[in-house]
Amino acid sequence: MNTPAPAPGSDQPTLLSLRGICKSYAAPVLTDVDFDLHSGQVHALVGANGAGKSTLSRIVSGLTPGDGGAMTLGGQPYAPGGKAEAEAAGVQMVMQELNLVPTLTVAENIHMGHLPSRFGWVRRSVMNAQAREALTAAGLGDVDPSAPVSTLGVGQQQMVEIAATLRRSCRVLILDEPTAALTDPQIDLLFEQIAMLKQRGVGIIYISHRMDEIFRIADRITILRDGRVITAQPTGELTMDVIIRHMAGRDPVEATDMGERTPGAVKLRVEHLSRGKAVRDVSFELRGGEIVGLAGLVGSGRTETLRAIIGADRPDAGCVYRNDSSTPVKIRQPRDAVRAGIAMIPEDRKQDGLLLSQPVRANTTLATMGAVSTAGWICSGDERRAASRFNDIVELRGAGIEQNADELSGGNQQKVVIARWLMRDSEVMLFDEPTRGIDVAAKWTVYRELADLAGRGKAVLVVSSDLRELMAICDRMLVMSAGRIAGEFTRGQWTYDDIMAAAFSNYLNRKS
Amino acid sequence: MGELRPSRRAAIQRMAAEYAGMTLVLAALVGLFSAMSDHFFTTATFSTLANRAADLTVIAVGMTFVLVVAGIDLSVGSVLALGGSVLGVAMAQWGWPMPAAAALCIVTGLAAGAVNGAITVAWAIPSFIVTLGMLEIARGGAYLVANERTQYIGDAIAGIGAPLAGIGVSPAFMIALAVVIIGQIVLTRTVFGRYMIAIGTNEQVVRLSGIDPRPIKAIVFMICGGLAGLGAVFQTSRLGAADPNAGIGLELSAIAAVVIGGTSLMGGRGSVINTFFGVLIIAVLEAGLNQLGVQEPAKRLITGAVIVVAVVADVYRQKLTRARS
Amino acid sequence: MGELRPSRRAAIQRMAAEYAGMTLVLAALVGLFSAMSDHFFTTATFSTLANRAADLTVIAVGMTFVLVVAGIDLSVGSVLALGGSVLGVAMAQWGWPMPAAAALCIVTGLAAGAVNGAITVAWAIPSFIVTLGMLEIARGGAYLVANERTQYIGDAIAGIGAPLAGIGVSPAFMIALAVVIIGQIVLTRTVFGRYMIAIGTNEQVVRLSGIDPRPIKAIVFMICGGLAGLGAVFQTSRLGAADPNAGIGLELSAIAAVVIGGTSLMGGRGSVINTFFGVLIIAVLEAGLNQLGVQEPAKRLITGAVIVVAVVADVYRQKLTRARS
Amino acid sequence: GDRSSKPAADNDNPTIALIMKSLANEFFSTMADGARDHQKAHADEYSLIVNGIKDERDLAQQMSIVEQMIAQQVDAIVIAPADSKALAPVLKRALEAGVVVVNIDNKLDDGVLEQSGIDIPFVGPDNRDGARKAGEHLAKTLKPGDEVAILEGVPTAFNGQQRRAGFEDALKAAELKIVAVQSGQWEMAKANSVAAAMLSEHPNLKAIAASNDSMALGAAAAIKAAGREGQVKVVGFDNISAVQQMIKDGKILATVDQHGDQLAVYGIEQALAMLKGQAAADDRQTPTDLITAESIK
Ligand SMILES: Nc1ncnc2c1ncn2[C@@H]1O[C@H](COP(=O)(O)OP(=O)(O)OP(=O)(O)O)[C@@H](O)[C@H]1O
């Protein structure tokens, strides 16, 4: 791990300065926010879900108008009327959510808004060549620029988006949780690029919930809570505990004892599961009362494995068994899996997780309508109570259960999906990136939830691209590489390097 | 954070605002026509209007359901004709009693709707194209059944469509009102309705939540077909005859009514009550223009303009409501 | 990971597979009708068919564009009638020369399309409802302009629609072919076309990329209107007369052709070439059924079934293509 | 099929194409059935292809049917044109291809025929005269100054225009007051709503003259719904099966029979005669008869 270059302090000129920024939707989201960014500086913005980080960056990048306050950029008054104006002034942003057009090619997405053209004709060769350069720089050399984006995995798409932004010149770069979908090697590549930009004097606003990253690259940290700046200090003057305390406004939750559990009987057995090239002959078992991690590089087939298990995609071969039964469960669609007590929390909450235009209440009870209805009639009192209870468990922060899901911050959206499956109380729970985009304090809550579930005898499988997280919470870890299970480790036997080696194994074999 | 949570009071206010917009447009139309014609503002006009609106009402309720699950049903007009033809032949030629023939007519509609639904979900084809096929097929079926003849039935079927002495509205209209109320309750208060809205919002999410969206969608199309059959009973009863050419273009009127009522064509959002207002707006407009004896070109121009203006007005009303809340 | 990357060869294969499906359906229809009628497989039949298909072709190209940006245009039939009426009146009553009158007709279509587009983007209303309004308004306009009479023009306009001696196809058909080719190129090779696809897939993303989707959408509706005007020129030329009742139900034929060609009603995906195949399938079907003298009910049943079967077949073809790649 | 190809013009089993307006309309399907029966009885004399258009108003489609029939090399075309002017050019092409053309039902415009330099015989009724008969019968039951309304068909249709003119001739002659003329688009449901509005607007309305029987049925239903049965009289046109019972019951006063079942047969006979060189291209008027409760009994 390379240590960041000595922090450029306030001797550098102020590049971007925000004074008294305010913004309200139904409630105030930002109140009197001051923020300074110097050129060549990485300024981290941290805060709990819903603290207002994305909103602040949207105001800076011209996507949302602020209600009050003033901004200067390079000493000049700065009030972008839209994204195009902000870009013209040299402000670029990678948004928290994916913003790609799946039907267009990778190259077209990279050039979105600025397609190379002559008299309205797209110059494909120029476009593809430039795209290839940008992709190579982002470590995506093996992605075909003329392939439709829809053929890429989420992680690769995130990298494409970053590549698209990085190839445009800018003075201020905002990265809103760029690493949420990335694995460590990709993160390293990204940080190399950030270091290069710093050298060129670009000011970078960096938003992340991964504290290790913040400490690795940030020169300065601003902590937001409920839309107010709590403190802004150089990274060296802050410790993890202090940050978490400021973010949460209370002492950090006691780190739940992740100590060993004693696994019970087998709850789920997967045998020889295959689907296309993404999932190849995957077999494993899950026991009640244990948390099993599923690690792997982006695109290694973890999501596809989960989808094949619950029948969201039909597997080409393989069987799934419940408990110690020797007859496989017939799973033709997710309903069969859910009925057999197997639930999946999908990774793409916008596409697969949430009814965005519906209230939190409806999103929470969706999988368990039977419990809040009699003979097909919804008992609205029961429904409200149930929805409140489970959203309290995940500590949802928002305007209550009647708020629409699309008005929630990214992390809170994830919490709603988790609440749905907590309510369903399935025996086998497959979590696909459950903590993506969730703040540190809430992550602990999720970990505690997972531990709770395991404690209650459920079988829990967690896919995560954050290997350290898996190492902290799992009893056992499976590692996927190019669609195969490339290694299995039990707690205490693993090291970071062993797991990474397993994750790379099948790619290395093939390349040699 | 108490003031953030939408209180019951705010909900009532919002609901009032929601229906107020529609009522206003309706009142404006009625006022306008009343001013322009001596005979518009009479019980006779309104009872005629209500009785005529019964068939469009039930069909628009079915269409609301279909639009809520993000589908569309272009075949309602043809299915109405098919149902009516079956009804006409059953009564005029086979001598069936009215209740049996009416039941057969509704079953015919249900069957056509079931085919729409089954094909739509089985192959995951856009319902637009499936029901476009059914538009042709059911029309062909209507011609076959009725042998391309208008089937005269006469008084044997008049009971449902004729205004009841005393109150001036027909049993058909009262049934239609009941369908509206039941439809609204189903949509807002039942698990089935909740699933409909969820499917219309994001079918993928529903599927991954362990609910099979296919039977639900299929049933919605079936309901829509069945209501088209019910509409056929109403229309046939009103006219005393079944015409295999009935209902041409009816799908567009029904969709217009539903959309004027603020239901989204993209699915996931809809109100049966507002659909009913949409139907009334269309019915009042048609009756008013007919009564003024407006010529065909002007009728078309005005109808088109009103459709667009009603929806634009709805956009502003929604903006206002949101700003106020 | 090399085998994951779609190679150029695979792309060509995929393209062949894409058009192969359509060609197969077409060939099957032609073969069937040739077997059943002695006179179907003749140059006369095909030249008649081609000339008749010119207007539907250009309108379907416009509709493809509109569907690609996730819109819909229900007004094409009425706009065709309006354009034709203007053309007819200009030539028959004002004595305009053909080129000027044809230009006026196309401008009329462009104007109607521009209104559709402007209202759709200005208030962000579903184009379904805006063009439904225009369907009524343009029809009313056509009646007004033509004074509800067919405008007889005669030979003065026959030049465009009449088959050229020697090759048997009309200038109209050749223009239509050119429109298809240009349309396909615009969609796949130009900045405008790529933004159309992006808008149809996810308008929000396009807006976030700093592109204003509204002018692009507005222009697409304008193009669709203009092509409906061009279709009016073709049809009027072929008939030698302009009928204000022309084009009723044309929107559904056009949409059917586009969807049979595999363009998605949800936007973001479409092929003008395949739309042309869709038009040919519809035209061959219609001509074949007419030549066999099939009775009306059967015609309807067969047409409906073919529409659905063509789309179901497309679903299977896509599955096969995907499995193979 | 049973159609043989055409080796020469003097074929002894010629093919005749009957091209109708909408076959989904009872009047035309009756006409087509009449023609089919005739062909069955004379199977050795000719074979028959019957075609109609989907929508009565879609003349572009009718025109392409004519073109397809030329391509099909039929010997004669018997056509009920959807438009009296627009079909002339394509029929001229048929004549040039050596096809015998006979015009039935809706007469082609004389001026256009002259302009095109062609001569096509018309076999069919005088719609205006027929409507006048119905109008006169209606007028007999009313007294001068009574209010009446007309439900016309699609205003662009020539026979619709003729029938409206015929009604107006008779009603004006009887000094009745025509208070409203609106289109019911030939449809029952549409006519029903227009008639309902007319009844509300004109409380003293005494009669409605409808340009076809479908619209008459719609009007009768509206009168019943308004509770004015017996007070408002209805006449129609076409004599479709559904109105006969209503005439017997006195709910519709009269209709006009233009012998639709025979109309196509007249045209076919004319075409056969012309193919054999036995007849010249002369017009032939077919009868129209008033149908009332008495004449049905
Ligand atoms: N369009 C909107 N309408 C209403 N409320 C909104 C809207 N957008 C954001 N909010 C609210 O503003 C608050 C801040 O949201 P924001 O997305 O800025 O949080 P964040 O700090 O980025 O959180 P996360 O870490 O979860 O991404 C949240 O409470 C959210 O519900």
Ligand SMILES: Nc1ncnc2c1ncn2[C@@H]1O[C@H](COP(=O)(O)OP(=O)(O)OP(=O)(O)O)[C@@H](O)[C@H]1O
């Ligand atoms: N036909 C195909 N062409 C190209 N790539 C494919 C194809 N089918 C599957 N893949 C790739 O297989 C990989 C498996 O994806 P999956 O989403 O399961 O991986 P993951 O480990 O969950 O990673 P991610 O973090 O991206 O979700 C993806 O990268 C996907 O793009």
Ligand SMILES: [Mg+2]
């Ligand atoms: Mg955020």
Ligand SMILES: [Mg+2]
């Ligand atoms: Mg994944």
